[in-house]
Amino acid sequence: MHKKAEELMFADLLSFGENGRINLFNGSAFLFPSEFILNLEEKLSPDDIYEFAKKMPIPIIKILCDRKMGDLERLDFLLELAEVFGMGSISIPNFDQKNNTHEVTxxxxxxxxxxxxxxxxxxxxxxxxxxxxxxxxxxxxxxxTGSENCKFTIYIKD
Ligand SMILES: [Zn+2]
Structure with a gap:
């Protein structure tokens, strides 16, 4: 099993109850096949999906902050967590705090x-x-669109 998933289960932040409930970060969660989610996303504009997805990690971040997790430790945690959520494996080939621009693969x-x-x-x-x-x-x-990996830039809007 993914190391982060094991940690979460051990810390009781992810559990699969006998009653059909999945608990994730002290809230209930649903686990859907990605095909289902993608069909829903097709009905939304890219900007809507983007803005909705921005809200997704907020309850998790609140718990991590309550537990006094440091800033960079929290970022690491959230990126590993994305793997647990099935978003793929994340690396940061360029982390540039001076220019506030970061590259993510x-x-x-x-x-x-x-x-x-x-x-x-x-x-x-x-x-x-x-x-x-x-x-x-x-x-x-x-x-x-045919690239080997997905590559993102994190930046500050002018
Ligand atoms: Zn992509």
Whole structure:
């Protein structure tokens, strides 16, 4: 099992109850096949998906902050957590705090027919909350359009 998933289960932050309830970060969760989610996303505009996805990690970030997790530790945690959520394996080939621009590569991601707007939103919030700045995220290359990996830039909007 993924190391982070094991940690979460051990810390009782992820559990599968006998009563059909999944508990994730002290709230209930649903586990749907990605096909179902993608069909829903097709009904939304890319900007809507992006803005919705920005809200997704907020309850988790609140718990991590309550537990006094440090900023960069929290960013690491959130990026590993994205793997648990099935968004693929995340690396940061360029982390540039001086210019407030960061490059993120996501590998092992599923071919996502609506592109990676939910991943963009999740990354924007993960970086914004951890580095205390308002970051946006754009995708520069996507496996949907034939690239080997999905590549994102985290940046501050002018
Ligand atoms: Zn992509």
């Amino acid at each position: 996501v590998t092992n991601t599923e071919k996502n027919k609506v592109s990676c707007h939910h991943t963009r939103g999740y990354l924007a919030t993960a970086f914004s909350s951890s580095l205390n700045k308002k970051f946006e995220c754009k995708e520069n290359e996507c496996i949907t």
